[in-house]
Amino acid sequence: MFCSGCGQALAAGQPVCPQCGRPVAAPPPPAVPNLAFEVANYANRVRALSTVWFIYGGLSLALGIVGLAFANSFLNGGGFWMHGPWAHGNFPFGPGFGSAIIHFAWVMVVLRSGLALVAGWGLMERAPWGRVVAIVAAFLSILKIPLGTALAIWTLVTLLGYRNTSLYDQL
Incomplete structure (x- = not known):
């Protein structure tokens, strides 16, 4: 190591130059993150994304079951509260129309x-086909406002692009 002012050779750990009194330059900053750090960071983002896809799938299934139970009661059962032209399965396209819609x-x-x-x-x-399935699922759920849209945008931003494709391949 040499002094930045006069060029005098300096011993390791010497705080100032013995010839000109200039302080020794600060050590260089730590190294920039390497590929292993980037891959580990990307793996955490993909894991969080997959967890949210699990939650979204379970929530869609649960809400779909509840919604279809009400729809089945409304279209096919009628009950005491259904009065009007479609009461008790009198649909314009036949009596099986309600059950066809429900199915x-x-x-x-x-x-x-x-x-x-x-x-x-x-x-x-981290399967190779998992990225493709997630992108397809994102495109199909982009119109499911607000949760599906947010999840679709997050998925597309995380999985599309050359950098993200190469990082996913490294996983």
Whole structure:
């Protein structure tokens, strides 16, 4: 090590230059984060994202079951509170129209919730297909305002792009 003022050779740990009295330059700052740090940081973000996909899938399933129970009661049961032209299954397209709607809605709820749970599992396992499934699930849930939209944006920002693709491949 040499003095930055006069060029005199300095011993290690010497606070000032013995010739000119100039203080020794501060040590260089610590090294910038390397690839291992970036991959570890990205792995934590992917783990958090997968946890939220699990929560979203379970919440979608639970709310879908509750909503479809009410819809089934409304469309097919009628009950004492249903009065009007559709009372007791008198639908314009036939008596089985209400149950057909309910069956279709059940399939959609199970598929949407299943896709969210599979996306969470794929991201948690860091499987190569998990990234693709999560991106597809994000595009399909982007119109589910507000939770689906927020989760979709977070997923797309986290998983898309060259840098994120290469970091995910490193996992």
